[in-house]
Amino acid sequence: xxxxxxxxxxxxxIGPEVMAEALRVLDAIEKKYDVKFxxxxxxxxxxxxxLEGKALPETTVAICKSSDAILFGSVGGPKWETxxxxxxxxxxxxxxxxxxxxxxxxxxxAIIFPSLTGASSLKEEVIAGGFNVLVIRELTGGIYxxxxxxxxxxxxxxxxxxxxxxxVPEIERITHVAFQAARKRGKxxxxxxxxxxxxxxxxxxxxxxxxxxxxxxxELSHMYVDNAAMQLVRWPKQxxxxxxxxxxxxxxxxxxxxxxxxxxxxxxxxxAEGTFGxxxxxxxxxxxxxxQGIANPIAQxxxxxxxxxxxxxxxxxxxxxxxxxxxVLDQGCRTRDIFQEKPGEKLVNTKEMGDAIIAAL
Amino acid sequence: xxxxxxxxxxxxxIGPEVMAEALRVLDAIEKKYDVKFxxxxxxxxxxxxxLEGKALPETTVAICKSSDAILFGSVGGPKWETxxxxxxxxxxxxxxxxxxxxxxxxxxxAIIFPSLTGASSLKEEVIAGGFNVLVIRELTGGIYxxxxxxxxxxxxxxxxxxxxxxxVPEIERITHVAFQAARKRGKxxxxxxxxxxxxxxxxxxxxxxxxxxxxxxxELSHMYVDNAAMQLVRWPKQxxxxxxxxxxxxxxxxxxxxxxxxxxxxxxxxxAEGTFGxxxxxxxxxxxxxxQGIANPIAQxxxxxxxxxxxxxxxxxxxxxxxxxxxVLDQGCRTRDIFQEKPGEKLVNTKEMGDAIIAAL
Ligand SMILES: CC(C)[C@H](C(=O)O)[C@@H](O)C(=O)O
Ligand SMILES: CC(C)[C@H](C(=O)O)[C@@H](O)C(=O)O
Numbered sequence: 177x178x179x180x181x182x183x184x185x186x187x188x189x190i191g192p193e194v195m196a197e198a199l200r201v202l203d204a205i206e207k208k209y210d211v212k213f214x215x216x217x218x219x220x221x222x223x224x225x226x227l228e229g230k231a232l233p234e235t236t237v238a239i240c241k242s243s244d245a246i247l248f249g250s251v252g253g254p255k256w257e258t259x260x261x262x263x264x265x266x267x268x269x270x271x272x273x274x275x276x277x278x279x280x281x282x283x284x285x286a287i288i289f290p291s292l293t294g295a296s297s298l299k300e301e302v303i304a305g306g307f308n309v310l311v312i313r314e315l316t317g318g319i320y321x322x323x324x325x326x327x328x329x330x331x332x333x334x335x336x337x338x339x340x341x342x343x344v345p346e347i348e349r350i351t352h353v354a355f356q357a358a359r360k361r362g363k364x365x366x367x368x369x370x371x372x373x374x375x376x377x378x379x380x381x382x383x384x385x386x387x388x389x390x391x392x393x394x395e396l397s398h399m400y401v402d403n404a405a406m407q408l409v410r411w412p413k414q415x416x417x418x419x420x421x422x423x424x425x426x427x428x429x430x431x432x433x434x435x436x437x438x439x440x441x442x443x444x445x446x447x448a449e450g451t452f453g454x455x456x457x458x459x460x461x462x463x464x465x466x467x468q469g470i471a472n473p474i475a476q477x478x479x480x481x482x483x484x485x486x487x488x489x490x491x492x493x494x495x496x497x498x499x500x501x502x503x504v505l506d507q508g509c510r511t512r513d514i515f516q517e518k519p520g521e522k523l524v525n526t527k528e529m530g531d532a533i534i535a536a537l
Numbered sequence: 538x539x540x541x542x543x544x545x546x547x548x549x550x551i552g553p554e555v556m557a558e559a560l561r562v563l564d565a566i567e568k569k570y571d572v573k574f575x576x577x578x579x580x581x582x583x584x585x586x587x588l589e590g591k592a593l594p595e596t597t598v599a600i601c602k603s604s605d606a607i608l609f610g611s612v613g614g615p616k617w618e619t620x621x622x623x624x625x626x627x628x629x630x631x632x633x634x635x636x637x638x639x640x641x642x643x644x645x646x647a648i649i650f651p652s653l654t655g656a657s658s659l660k661e662e663v664i665a666g667g668f669n670v671l672v673i674r675e676l677t678g679g680i681y682x683x684x685x686x687x688x689x690x691x692x693x694x695x696x697x698x699x700x701x702x703x704x705v706p707e708i709e710r711i712t713h714v715a716f717q718a719a720r721k722r723g724k725x726x727x728x729x730x731x732x733x734x735x736x737x738x739x740x741x742x743x744x745x746x747x748x749x750x751x752x753x754x755x756e757l758s759h760m761y762v763d764n765a766a767m768q769l770v771r772w773p774k775q776x777x778x779x780x781x782x783x784x785x786x787x788x789x790x791x792x793x794x795x796x797x798x799x800x801x802x803x804x805x806x807x808x809a810e811g812t813f814g815x816x817x818x819x820x821x822x823x824x825x826x827x828x829q830g831i832a833n834p835i836a837q838x839x840x841x842x843x844x845x846x847x848x849x850x851x852x853x854x855x856x857x858x859x860x861x862x863x864x865v866l867d868q869g870c871r872t873r874d875i876f877q878e879k880p881g882e883k884l885v886n887t888k889e890m891g892d893a894i895i896a897a898l
Contacts (some may be wrong), residue, residue, distance in 0.1 A: 198717060221722065234717055252810050261732055261733045261734075262733075264733065266733065267733040268735065269736070281783070296660075297659055297660055297663045297770055297771055297772075298658055298659060298660065299657075299658055299660050299661075300660075301660065302658045316847065319680075319701065319735065320734055322698070325735075326735050326736050327736050327739065329739050331702075331705075332703070332705045332706065333705070334705050335702060335704045335705075335740075336702065336703050336735075336736045336737035336738070336739060336740030337683070337700060337701060337702040337703075337736060337737055338700070338701045338702075339681065339698060339699070339700055339701075340698060340699045340700075340701065340739050341696060341697065341698040341699075342694045342696070342698075343695070343696050344692075344693045344694070344695050347614075350714070366663060368789075370784070371622055372622045372623075372625065372627065372628040373622075373628065373632070373680075373681055373784075374680065374686075374697075374699045375686050375687050375688050375696035375697045375698060375699055376698055377697070377701050378622065378697060379695060379696075379697030380697065382582065401787075401788055402787045402788050402790075402791040403787045403791065405789070405791050405792040405795075406791045406794070406795035407794060407795075408792075409658055409659075409770065409795045409796055410658055410795055411658075414856045423731070423734075426731075426763045427762055427763050427788060429763075430763040430766050431766040431767060431769075431770060431792065432769045433769055434766075434767035434768075434770045435770055451662065474798065491681075491721065508791075509549075516879045522793070
């Protein structure tokens with residue numbers, strides 16, 4: 177049977193609890209399909225700082241390097257908020273991981289499950305029947321990483337600066353990811369930029385337009401980022417795949433995720449060239465409810481499903497997980513964050529949700 | 538009696554129609570208060586391109602220079618969309634105007650009038666009683682204007698780049714604007730940045746924190762831009778004044794404006810040091826309904842009111858305009874964009890809305 181190596185980085189807050197459920201679902205997948213997942217646990221985020229002195233310890237990097245994929249929980253919490261920004265759990269773990277492993281393609285689905293429309297702060301009429309947007313964010317370029325960047329001068333003469341930069345190949349490869357994803361779903365890509373102001377966006381738009389010609393079956397449109405921030409609120413169903421550079425993707429993917437009303441449901445994938453990838457829930461570490469066993473494990477379980485799909489090519493198993501989650505929701509299983517006290521709903525804890533999903537597999 | 542000189546730039550689309558109503562309200566103000574407004578009309582945007590060859594003709598700049606304030610309509614439309622970005626009506630008029638006149642402080646209220654909550658795409662329970670957020674956006678710095686910026690290289694070796702830069706004095710002066718505005722309202726400033734990634738944001742946060750000490754009566758909080766994009770959707774009422782650098786303000790002010798559901802209602806002010814300012818509706822030129830006499834003139838009228846308040850110090854007259862608008866809405870007057878077919882509502886056209894506001898003055 178095939179063997180895949182998974183680096184397991186539970187992190188902080190609810191991370192370990194929801195990770196435990198994802199790993200139990202992984203056990204069920206092992207039993208059902210002829211495959212083995214060799215798991216190695218490693219510290220990251222606040223746990224990394226507390227146990228090994230930094231948010232991304234070298235041992236953790238080494239474990240990730242010898243793995244086929246990273247399953248990431250969540251990081252951060254009040255305990256580490258007073259550290260300098262670049263030593264904090266989120267920033268200090270995520271940015272280096274993205275760079276070291278070349279995780280240039282961030283896939284963030286923003287989906288409202290039809291049975292959960294009530295959780296959105298959008299009106300019923302705006303989201304009737306749910307919506308399903310996939311934000312594809314460039315993750316290793318742009319203003320996050322380009323140089324020069326810094327603060328120069330003394331006192332009131334100081335100047336802070338950053339550089340937003342994109343090369344043609346950087347834009348090309350993320351554009352291919354977006355068009356290939358669109359092919360498998362609504363066949364529409366909306367590329368976001370600020371080409372009326374930014375030179376990097378002018379190049380972005382030109383390159384995206386060129387690549388689009390290789391995908392005549394997919395429709396391309398362009399939208400300015402400020403307008404996109406409005407259109408997501410006005411009528412999210414107009415979007416299929418949204419393609420963004422790094423910072424615009426940071427902002428719009430969070431906006432889109434919040435519009436669904438159920439952050440605890442949303443997975444994400446950060447992919448390198450080849451099959452390596454990192455998979456993590458879109459929500460945060462929710463320190464306020466950590467340790468109580470009541471967190472929603474679905475985002476972590478769906479992230480694990482994305483790992484099976486994108487890193488291990490196990491499309492059937494990934495579909496099975498997606499379907500199991502949908503089924504369990506249809507059955508009315510609800511952790512506290514998605515519980516709406518409607519008839520047919522059953523309040524469950526983290527472990528019971530895991531059990532239900534395993535049973536539904 | 539006092540005389541103020543106003544440069545009137547109606548622009549394109551619905552601009553001229555709604556401007557006509559704002560000027561009629563200005564006539565009413567002249568009669569009611571001991572003041573004269575000397576108006577000089579000038580071309581801008583598509584009208585500038587068509588009549589004088591560019592979006593911001595020199596004659597227009599000269600007229601603005603010899604005025605005490607600019608009353609701006611709206612620019613843009615399909616006719617000019619194929620021009621290079623920096624020659625287009627919006628980009629080609631607005632960016633030079635901001636730079637030439639040093640309009641560094643952009644004030645964009647996002648207000649839901651209690652009688653218009655139905656227009657928002659947010660749920661009734663999220664916005665019950667309306668909300669009132671003031672976005673204060675730095676408008677002459679950051680990635681919009683800093684150098685270097687451009688595209689270098691040939692073919693696939695090309696690289697596009699922009700520079701985000703802020704100096705201490707630039708951050709200080711916009712921070713003062715935000716705190717002074719907050720003092721007159723909810724006494725809370727939420728400063729937006731991305732200090733976990735951007736060096737310019739690290740400086741931004743530090744300078745804002747320092748200036749805040751001069752305003753012990755105003756509460757300061759900091760929020761990352763991605764989180765702000767989420768929090769606006771989740772619970773807009775948590776905000777009073779939102780302080781942003783240029784690009785984050787572009788994105789968040791549009792998101793906040795759309796959350797109100799009535800873009801046609803929202804004014805904006807762009808202020809220079811001293812009393813000079815430019816005043817314009819937040820919405821666009823709406824070419825689809827231009828020339829039909831059905832556009833909502835309220836944003837233009839409220840923008841004119843902001844001119845009286847900020848450039849001419851006519852606080853009473855500005856309050857009178859705000860109150861007249863509120864009264865007319867309470868009376869049920871509705872242009873098509875805000876008509877909800879509820880009992881007590883009366884559908885009116887652009888001119889009738891102007892009449893009603895003048896009557897209510
Ligand atoms: C923690 C931070 C550096 C990170 C980012 O901005 O990319 C986070 O917001 C995210 O979206 O994963
Ligand atoms: C037209 C464009 C350059 C402008 C901006 O980005 O500032 C517009 O979006 C605005 O917000 O006034």
